[in-house]
Every structure is written in structure tokens, then in C-alpha cells.
Amino acid sequence: MEKINLKYYWWNRWTGFALVIVVLVTIPILTLITNIFGPPGSSWGHLKENLLYDYFINTLALLAGVAFCTFLLGVSTAWIISSYNFPGRRYFEWLLILPLGFPGYIMAYTYTGLLDYAGPIQSILRNSFGITVQGGIIDIMNLPGAIFILSVSLYPYVYLLARSSFLQQSKTLQEAAALLENSRVRTFFKIALPMARPAIVGGIALASMEVLNDYGVVKYFGVNTFTTGIFRSWFSMGDSSTAIYLAAILMLIVFAVLFLENLQRGERQYTSRSTLNKPIERSQLSKIGQWSLTAICVCILSVSFLIPLVQILYWVFLTYHKVINEEFFILIYRSFSLALISGIVIVILSVILLYALRLNPSKWVKGITKLAILGYAIPGAVVAIGIMIPVLGLDKFLARHLSADGIGLWLTGSLSVVVFAYVVRFMAVGYQPIESGFQKTGIHINEASRLLGAGTSKTLFKVDLPLIKSSLFTGILLVFVDVLKELPLTLILRPFNYHTLATKTFDMATNEMVAESANPALVIILTGIVPIIFLNKMIRMRQV
Amino acid sequence: MGILELQRINKKYKNAEKFAVQDVSFKVKKGEILALVGESGSGKTTLLRLIAGLEHPDSGCIWLSGDKIAEGRTSVPAHKRKVGLVFQDYALFPHLTVLENVSFGLHHTNGNITKQAQEALEMVGLHENHHYYPHQLSGGQQQRVALARAIAPNPKILLLDEPFSNLDAVLKDQVREEIRHIIKKAEITAIFVTHDTRDALSTADRIAILHKGYLQQIDSPKNLYEHPANPYVANFFGKRNEIIATPTVEGFYTPFGFIKDSRSAEYHNPVRLHFRPQHAKILRSEEQHLSGKLYSVSYYGDHQIVQLTDDEGHRICIRTGPNKKFTGKDWVFFTLERFGIEEVF
Numbered sequence: 001m002e003k004i005n006l007k008y009y010w011w012n013r014w015t016g017f018a019l020v021i022v023v024l025v026t027i028p029i030l031t032l033i034t035n036i037f038g039p040p041g042s043s044w045g046h047l048k049e050n051l052l053y054d055y056f057i058n059t060l061a062l063l064a065g066v067a068f069c070t071f072l073l074g075v076s077t078a079w080i081i082s083s084y085n086f087p088g089r090r091y092f093e094w095l096l097i098l099p100l101g102f103p104g105y106i107m108a109y110t111y112t113g114l115l116d117y118a119g120p121i122q123s124i125l126r127n128s129f130g131i132t133v134q135g136g137i138i139d140i141m142n143l144p145g146a147i148f149i150l151s152v153s154l155y156p157y158v159y160l161l162a163r164s165s166f167l168q169q170s171k172t173l174q175e176a177a178a179l180l181e182n183s184r185v186r187t188f189f190k191i192a193l194p195m196a197r198p199a200i201v202g203g204i205a206l207a208s209m210e211v212l213n214d215y216g217v218v219k220y221f222g223v224n225t226f227t228t229g230i231f232r233s234w235f236s237m238g239d240s241s242t243a244i245y246l247a248a249i250l251m252l253i254v255f256a257v258l259f260l261e262n263l264q265r266g267e268r269q270y271t272s273r274s275t276l277n278k279p280i281e282r283s284q285l286s287k288i289g290q291w292s293l294t295a296i297c298v299c300i301l302s303v304s305f306l307i308p309l310v311q312i313l314y315w316v317f318l319t320y321h322k323v324i325n326e327e328f329f330i331l332i333y334r335s336f337s338l339a340l341i342s343g344i345v346i347v348i349l350s351v352i353l354l355y356a357l358r359l360n361p362s363k364w365v366k367g368i369t370k371l372a373i374l375g376y377a378i379p380g381a382v383v384a385i386g387i388m389i390p391v392l393g394l395d396k397f398l399a400r401h402l403s404a405d406g407i408g409l410w411l412t413g414s415l416s417v418v419v420f421a422y423v424v425r426f427m428a429v430g431y432q433p434i435e436s437g438f439q440k441t442g443i444h445i446n447e448a449s450r451l452l453g454a455g456t457s458k459t460l461f462k463v464d465l466p467l468i469k470s471s472l473f474t475g476i477l478l479v480f481v482d483v484l485k486e487l488p489l490t491l492i493l494r495p496f497n498y499h500t501l502a503t504k505t506f507d508m509a510t511n512e513m514v515a516e517s518a519n520p521a522l523v524i525i526l527t528g529i530v531p532i533i534f535l536n537k538m539i540r541m542r543q544v
Numbered sequence: 545m546g547i548l549e550l551q552r553i554n555k556k557y558k559n560a561e562k563f564a565v566q567d568v569s570f571k572v573k574k575g576e577i578l579a580l581v582g583e584s585g586s587g588k589t590t591l592l593r594l595i596a597g598l599e600h601p602d603s604g605c606i607w608l609s610g611d612k613i614a615e616g617r618t619s620v621p622a623h624k625r626k627v628g629l630v631f632q633d634y635a636l637f638p639h640l641t642v643l644e645n646v647s648f649g650l651h652h653t654n655g656n657i658t659k660q661a662q663e664a665l666e667m668v669g670l671h672e673n674h675h676y677y678p679h680q681l682s683g684g685q686q687q688r689v690a691l692a693r694a695i696a697p698n699p700k701i702l703l704l705d706e707p708f709s710n711l712d713a714v715l716k717d718q719v720r721e722e723i724r725h726i727i728k729k730a731e732i733t734a735i736f737v738t739h740d741t742r743d744a745l746s747t748a749d750r751i752a753i754l755h756k757g758y759l760q761q762i763d764s765p766k767n768l769y770e771h772p773a774n775p776y777v778a779n780f781f782g783k784r785n786e787i788i789a790t791p792t793v794e795g796f797y798t799p800f801g802f803i804k805d806s807r808s809a810e811y812h813n814p815v816r817l818h819f820r821p822q823h824a825k826i827l828r829s830e831e832q833h834l835s836g837k838l839y840s841v842s843y844y845g846d847h848q849i850v851q852l853t854d855d856e857g858h859r860i861c862i863r864t865g866p867n868k869k870f871t872g873k874d875w876v877f878f879t880l881e882r883f884g885i886e887e888v889f
Contacts, residue, residue: 008618363558444635447598450623452649453697459623462648466639 012456015365018356021349022368025375025424028386029251035389036248041241043233051224055246059225059253061143062150062218063208069151070207074158075200077300079188082166085282086290092297093163094536099304100156101528103485103502105216106521108149109509110308112220113315115140120311141221149217152304154210158203165199166192184283198265205261212254213379215488216506226250227488230381234492240389247382254377309525315518323519332523335501338415339483342422343476346430349423350475353431354438355460358446369431376428380489383425388492391417413495421493422483429482430475437471438464470538477531485524546571546607547733548595548701553604555590564590565601566757572701572733577724578762579748580737581780586754588737592703595735596629597622609700628694628732632706634686636678642689643674649697664696665689667726683710684719691723695730702727704736708743720747741781745769753777775886778818785860786818788888799854801834807885819883821849821863826878833877836860841870852876 077096081089113119115138122138125131140148169192177187193200215227226246233243285293353369375383391411398410411417441464449459465472487502494503501520508517548571555565565587572578580588593599595606597613597620606614608627613620637645646661665671668688678686687707694702707723708716724747727734738744744751745765752762753776761773772778789796791811795804798817827833836852839859843866850862850870862878870876 012621442633442635444631444633445637447596447622448629448631448635448693449637449648450621451596451598451625451627451629452693453623453626453651454648455621455623463637 012356012359014352014356014359014456017352018365018368018372021353022372024420025372025427027390028383028424029374029378031386031389032244032248032251032382035241035244038241038244040245041233041237041239041243043237043239044242044245047229047233047242047246051229054224055226055229058143058218058223059212059250062146062211062223062225063253063257065144065147066150066154066207066211067204069147070155070158070204071200073151073155073300073304074203075162075193075196077155077297078159078162078166079192080293080296082163083184083188083192083282084290084293085284086293088294088297092294092301094532095301095305096159096297097156097532097536098301098529099153101481101532102153102305102308102525103216103487103521103528104150104153104210104214105220105487105506105509106312106517106524107153107308108146108217108220109505109514109517109521110311111140111145111149113514114307114311143221143223146217146221146223149221150207150211150214154207155304157206157210158200161199161203161206162196165196169195201261201264205257208257209254209377209379212250212257213381213488215381215491220510226253227379227381230385231488231492234385234388240385243385244389247379247385250379250382254379258377312518312522312525315515316522319516320519323516328519331499331501331504331520334499335484335523336480338418338500339480340476342419342426342483343430343479345419346423346427346479347434347472347475350427350431350434351460351465351472354434355456355464358438358443358464359456373428373431375424376426378425380421380425380486381492383421384489384492387417387421387424388412413493415495415498418490418493418495421489422479422486425486425489426479426482430479433471433474433478434468437468441467474531474535474538477534481528481531484527547574547609548572548735549605549607550591550595551605551607553591553594553606554602555587555594555599556602563587563757565594568604568754568757568759570752570759570762572735574733575731576733576749577727577747578735579744579751580735580754581739581741581744581751582754583739585756587757588739588754589705591754592629592705592735592737595701596627596703597625626697626700628697628699628702630687630690630694630702630704630707632709634678634690636686636689636693638678640677641674642670642676642678642681645678645689646674646693646696649693661692661696664692667695667730668692684715687711687719691726695726695732699732702732702734704734706738707736708738708740716743723747745781753780775818783821783861784818785821785824786816787854787858787860788814789817790814798834799856799858800836800852800860803834803880803883811885811887814888816886816888817880817883818886819880821861823882824860824862824878824880826850826862826864826868826876828877833879835875835877838870838873838876850876852878 077092080086081093081096114121116122117133122133125133139145173191173195174187177191182190212227215231217223218225219228219231226249229246230243230250233239233246349372353372357365357369378386395410395412445463445467446459449463450456454462484500485502486500487506490500490503491506494500499507501524505517505520505524508514508520549569550571551569553565553568554563556563568587568591580591582588590599594601594614595608600617600619601614603616604614605612605616608625611620613625637648640648642665643658643661646664647657650657650660662671662674665674668691670685670688670692673681673685678689681689687710691704704723708720711719720743736743736747748765750762750764751768753760753768755776761768761777763771768777769781772781775784778784787798787800789798789803791808791814793809794806795802795808796815796817803817836854839851839853841851842849845866847866848864848868850864850868851859852862853859862876
């Protein structure tokens with residue numbers, strides 16, 4: 001008989017792998033923390049005196065403005081969709097999510113083009129109504145403009161979470177409110193809204209993370225924030241210590257947002273777990289009421305998606321013959337393969353992390369997996385700085401010991417570092433669908449396999465993975481789309497003269513080739529829409 | 545020689561206040577069927593998972609056919625233990641056919657895998673459904689597939705978690721017999737967990753009672769029922785009446801009357817007399833008997849339960865035949881055919 005040995009039960013190779021992954025993924029944060037205590041860079045004094053105040057005010061104003069606007073847009077659309085019946089409701093349900101596929105920086109160029117002197121809006125005003133805008137411009141290239149752009153592209157986060165919270169609220173609660181002679185409006189303010197608060201604030205927190213991550217919009221509009229400050233220190237001044245200081249402050253703001261979000265949520269669990277709950281019944285309005293709701297949805301969708309999309313299509317029509325050539329297809333191929341590789345790597349790592357947790361669901365394993373997906377809260381520019389510094393150090397070390405002349409960069413500016421950065425930043429995106437996939441299959445199936453003599457690896461490949469195939473696919477798809485539109489991180493870490501669709505769009509738009517930039521932008525938007533439609537279909541199929 | 549032995553097993557879950565299993569030791573003999581019985585939270589399922597290797601004890605040892613498989617915080621991983629487990633929800637692999645499910649555990653063995661799997665399916669009477677997927681089978685059939693899958697690799701011990709809880713009452717009696725028959729035919733040692741005493745009494749060779757993580761008693765069904773080690777065990781197997789009595793030289797004074805019994809001479813302080821409802825017999829005459837005021841009569845088809853009270857309102861239950869009539873009666877006379885005596889502390 002095979003000899004069997006006793007060993008510590010919490011130890012298996014998966015725990016080991018998970019530990020290694022977590023150590024690697026937390027490198028950027030650790031770098032920042034250790035470097036905060038270094039001496040300030042040469043430009044820090046100047047920056048502190050002249051710019052830091054601006055950075056603070058602009059970043060906070062941006063956060064507050066976007067929070068307020070996404071709240072209004074997201075909650076109102078969510079309430080309309082979840083509690084009224086009106087023509088087109090079934091379509092608006094997912095159409096309203098589409099702006100998520102429209103990166104903010106592309107929206108920014110598009111609206112600037114739409115509103116400038118030669119753009120369609122001013123042309124129509126001039127030619128049809130004889131109105132000439134004073135000074136020739138409708139200026140959105142400022143702080144309120146940035147708030148507008150970010151709000152219309154980020155409100156779907158609030159919409160999605162608020163909607164699902166409204167839908168989970170039970171019919172009986174609303175009926176109870178109605179029996180106590182509350183109007184629909186009063187019920188909304190007294191019951192639905194307070195109950196949905198944790199979800200709504202969660203949505204606003206997600207939108208805030210994106211605001212803090214944004215570089216494209218604020219750079220284009222000339223609004224100085226911490227992200228633009230990091231770029232300025234790193235690229236223009238070559239002052240890495242100052243960049244680290246700024247990155248650290250930005251990270252503190254992120255943690256403050258997360259802390260506030262956590263604080264308001266507390267231990268509260270408003271969602272009722274009862275299976276008896278029926279979803280709220282949609283009320284029937286008069287014909288006029290119904291069509292006005294449709295009109296509201298059409299307006300929001302037009303401003304946040306359709307109008308900019310039409311402008312992009314028009315630009316593409318004007319310029320495609322100049323832009324679409326062999327080089328453009330190479331660009332697409334490179335971008336897609338980079339995104340696909342990142343997606344696959346992230347999904348593999350997520351599976352390892354979650355499998356370690358599945359085999360040993362103890363608190364500390366849970367803790368390290370949570371640590372591994374923290375990157376999603378950290379702005380891309382901060383991740384990039386946190387990776388760049390140790391990589392540069394490692395390169396110096398390698399050069400000193402391996403190359404004859406003591407110079408050479410092996411890692412800096414290589415694609416593997418870019419992929420690594422994507423892994424740090426987007427781990428959570430691939431992790432979540434796999435987590436829910438594992439939850440759905442339950443642990444007993446895994447245990448049954450192991451009791452039948454299959455080791456942990458065989459169980460993973462023969463039992464667990466075949467059952468979560470669609471989650472794996474979803475994970476890759478979501479990462480793919482996020483990587484494709486990622487800008488600040490790619491700008492800092494990409495190899496010299498290497499372009500992705502996102503950096504190319506940014507490059508063209510900032511170099512007076514806005515119309516031409518619409519070509520790569522359109523590819524990003526179209527691929528961004530795919531998972532929204534696809535996931536919506538999947539959710540629908542589950543509901544049926 | 546016991547095939548399985550647990551020595552002083554302790555287990556506390558993280559964040560839990562109390563121990564799930566405390567200082568449990570017992571042996572299981574080769575070929576016997578042991579039932580682990582207790583209320584929810586008694587630690588019975590934890591004990592099963594500890595034996596399977598899905599949980600790990602904080603201290604104590606587990607031996608399986610002569611090998612130490614767990615000692616303190618070191619342990620043999622589940623897939624090396626050769627233990628079979630039938631889950632409460634069956635945990636069949638939904639993406640594999642019945643035959644593939646049953647073959648899954650046979651890859652370490654020599655010989656024809658398909659043939660062995662077929663044999664296991666034949667044993668549970670499902671050899672004709674081998675190409676079906678689990679969702680195409682009824683609940684009862686799924687359970688038998690799970691049983692075949694667990695038995696097929698010829699485990700050293702078979703564990704079953706609440707095997708009868710998902711079945712309706714009619715099916716239950718039939719399945720109990722079937723499963724016992726299959727296990728005995730396969731000559732496997734088995735442990736099953738249940739909260740239903742009737743499952744335990746009818747299916748097991750021996751029964752272990754757990755309460756709040758402690759092992760209360762482990763014995764044959766008959767001995768447990770007739771000689772319970774403590775009041776908890778006694779009450780666990782159905783209703784038990786208790787009355788306080790004062791011993792004299794000839795017998796006991798009770799609120800329901802005097803009982804003549806020579807055992808009373810051994811006691812000097814008040815004692816507790818206990819008896820099961822079926823051990824009291826209702827009589828017609830008013831001879832030297834006990835009597836109580838009629839409180840209620842409940843009809844159960846094959847029997848009736850009569851509740852009587854004494855002057856202070858203490859109630860006792862008596863089981864009687866379905867045809868006895870109590871209309872218009874205030875007082876009921878009865879005698880005790882059998883009762884136990886406990887000292888009151």
C-alpha cells in the first residue's frame with residue numbers, strides 16, 4: 001500500500017502559488033509606501049507652493065461634481081426603469097449601460113469637436129437660426145466640462161447598482177407603504193431611496209475610482225489634478241520622488257473614498273433574503289406620462305451615447321481613407337493580442353487565488369486574495385509609478401551583473417511589464433466572475449471529487465473548471481475590454497513608440513488630428529459594447 | 545479490531561464561540577453501520593467531515609484501518625484517505641454522465657474501469673441508466689448514483705450525510721431498507737448522520753448520540769432505548785414522563801397515588817420516577833391504582849395519547865389503543881408496567 005504521510009492541513013501548493021501572486025501584485029503599493037519616506041524631489045518645493053492647492057481643489061471638485069451628477073442621472077434612470085412601464089423600457093434597460101463602453105477621453109474630444117465653431121451644433125445655430133455664439137466657442141474645456149464628460153460616461157455604474165437594489169426590494173414592502181397611504185413619490189423618498197443607499201453609494205464610489213484614475217479627460221481639458229501632476233513630474237520634470245509623493249497623496253484620497261463608502265454601509269444589509277419576495281410591480285402611467293418617460297430616456301441616451309457616436313461615425317467617414325491602412329490593422333492586432341494575453345493571464349491567476357481559497361477558506365487566505373484585487377481601486381498612473389521604480393532598479397542591478405558595459409534595459413519598456421501592470425490593475429475584473437462561478441457550483445462537488453481520490457489539480461481540471469467555463473470566458477472578455485481602453489498606465493509603461501488603440505487615439509487627438517483619432521476610437525467603443533450586450537443576454541437567459 | 549478509531553477529538557471553528565466537537569472518542573467495528581444522531585448544531589456533520597478529511601481536528605487522533613490519518617493539526621489529505629462520502633445534496637458532477645460519475649474514482653485501480661462502474665450501478669439497480677446525465681434522473685435515482693459512486697472504489701469506510709432527509713415520508717421507509725441492504729451486501733463499514741431517531745433505530749447496528757459537541761452514549765438501538773445513560777438520551781428517543789416521588793418502606797408516594805415497589809427501600813430522599821407513555825396502562829376499575837385528572841385526548845389513527853394532570857398541574861402522557869373512549873370522564877385510572885428511578889439532586 002502507498003505510504004501516507006501526515007502534513008499540516010492548511011498547506012497545499014495552491015496556497016503557495018497564491019502567496020507568490022499576492023507578493024508580486026502588491027509590489028507597486030509596497031514601493032510607494034517605502035518611498036514616501038525618502039527625501040522630496042527637486043521640484044517638490046515649487047510644486048507645493050504653486051500647484052498642490054490647485055491639484056487638491058480640482059480633484060475634490062471633480063469628485064464632488066461627478067458624484068452629484070452621476071447620482072441624479074443614475075438614480076433617476078434606475079427608478080424609472082424599475083418602477084414604471086413605458087414604450088421601449090425593455091431596450092432602455094440595457095441601452096442605458098452603453099456609455100460604459102465609451103471611454104471618457106474619447107467623449108471629451110468628441111464633445112469638444114461637436115461644440116466648436118466648425119462643429120455641427122454651432123453650424124446649425126448659425127445657419128438655421130442666425131445665432132452666433134459670442135467669441136465663437138461654447139467652452140467645455142474646463143472643470144465643469146470635465147465634470148459633465150465624466151458624469152455622462154460614468155453614470156451607468158450608479159444606474160446598474162441602484163437598479164438591482166430597487167428590483168430586489170420586495171413588492172410587499174411597497175404595498176405596505178401604499179396601504180399606509182403613501183404616494184408613489186413619498187414611497188420613493190421614504191423607502192426605496194434609503195434602502196438602496198448602500199448600493200447607490202457603492203455605485204458612486206466606483207465612479208469616483210474612475211474619476212481619480214482619469215488622465216485623458218483632465219489632460220485634454222487642461223484641468224490640473226493629481227494624475228496630470230504625476231505625469232508632469234515623471235515625464236516633463238523627470239522627478240520620480242515628486243511623482244511618488246503625488247501618487248501617495250492620490251492613493252490616500254482613494255482610501256478615503258473607500259473608507260467613506262465602507263463607513264456608510266456599516267453592517268447594514270438592507271436587502272431582504274426572503275425567497276417569497278416578488279419584484280416591485282411596475283405602475284401604469286397615462287399615455288402622456290409613459291411617452292415622457294421614454295423621452296427622458298432618449299435624451300439621456302442621446303447625450304451620453306448616441307450623439308457622440310454619430311459624431312465619431314461622421315469623422316470616421318471623413319478620414320477612414322487616410323487612417324485605415326496596414327499600419328492600422330497592425331495596431332488593432334497588437335492591441336487585441338495585448339488585451340487577450342492580459343485577460344488570459346488574469347483569469348489564470350484569479351483561478352489560482354480562488355482555488356486556494358476554495359480549498360482552505362480561512363480568514364488569512366481570504367485576506368490575501370482581497371489584497372490581490374486591491375489594484376482596481378488604485379489609479380493607473382499610481383500603479384505605473386509603483387511598478388516603474390522597482391523595475392528600473394532591477395534593470396540597473398541586472399545590467400551591473402550581466403552586461404559587459406554595465407548598461408542596458410531588459411525590463412523597462414518591455415511588454416511583459418505592461419502586462420504585469422494590467423494584471424495588478426485589472427485583477428478584480430477577471431476575479432469577480434470566477435468568484436461567482438465558484439460560488440454557484442458549490443463546494444460539495446469539489447469535495448466529492450477529492451474523496452474519490454482525485455488530487456487538488458485533477459479536481460480543478462476535471463470538475464471545477466469545466467463547470468465554470470462561461471465565467472472564465474466572461475472574465476477574459478471583461479479584462480480584454482478594460483485593457484483595450486486603458487490609457488494612463490499604458491502611456492507611462494509602454495515601450496518607446498509602441499501604440500495601443502487607446503494611446504493612438506490620445507496621441508492623434510492631442511496632436512490636432514481629432515477627426516482621424518475617431519478611427520481607433522470607434523474600434524474601442526465597438527469592442528466595449530460587445531460585453532454589455534453579451535452579458536445582458538446572459539443575465540436575461542438566467543432570469544427566464 | 546476497530547476499523548475506525550477516534551481518540552479525544554476536539555474541533556472548534558474559527559469565529560465560533562463553542563467547540564463543535566469536544567473530546568469525542570469511539571471505535572467502529574468492521575462491517576457495522578453506525579448512526580451519528582443529534583440535533584442540528586450537535587456536531588454530527590462536523591464529525592463526519594473530520595473523518596472524511598474535509599475538516600481537521602484541533603487535537604486528537606483518528607485511525608483508519610491501522611493508519612493514523614489525523615493527529616492534531618497534521619492530517620492526511622482527503623484524496624488519500626480512501627473514504628467514500630454520499631453528500632446530502634448528492635454532489636453529482638453535472639457535466640458527466642452517470643457512468644462517468646461512477647467511474648471517476650476508479651482511475652487508481654487496475655482492471656476494467658467501465659466494468660467495475662457497471663457492477664456498482666447494478667448493485668444500486670441503475671445499470672440501465674448509465675448514459676443519462678444527473679439532471680435527467682429523479683432525486684431518488686440521483687442518490688443511488690451517489691451511493692454507487694462512493695462504493696465503486698471500494699472505500700475503507702462509507703460515510704453518508706443525512707441520507708434520508710431529502711425524501712418524502714412514503715419513500716423513506718423503502719429507501720432505508722434499500723440502503724441498508726446495499727451496504728450490507730457490499731460488506732462495507734458505514735457511518736451515517738441523521739437527526740431523525742427513527743432512521744437511526746431502524747437502519748443502524750449501533751447509534752452514537754451527540755449533544756453540544758459531546759458524545760452522550762454509543763450503543764445498540766435496543767440498549768439506548770431501554771438503558772439510556774442520561775435524561776438527554778432518554779428524551780431524545782421519544783417522550784418520557786417524569787414524576788417526583790417520596791420513597792417509603794413499601795413503595796413510592798406520588799402526586800398520582802401510591803405505587804407499591806420493593807426498590808423504594810433503597811432510597812431515603814425524594815426520587816424522580818420516569819416511564820415512557822406506552823409503559824403506563826389505562827384501567828377501568830378503581831382498585832389500588834394511580835389516577836389523574838383527564839386533561840386532553842389526541843387521536844393518531846393507530847393510537848391515542850391521553851394527558852393527565854395531578855392537583856398541581858403537572859402533566860403526564862399515556863399511550864393507549866385507538867378505540868378507548870373517554871367521553872364524559874373526569875378521572876382516569878392507570879398503572880405503571882415499567883418505570884425507572886433516578887435520585888433527585
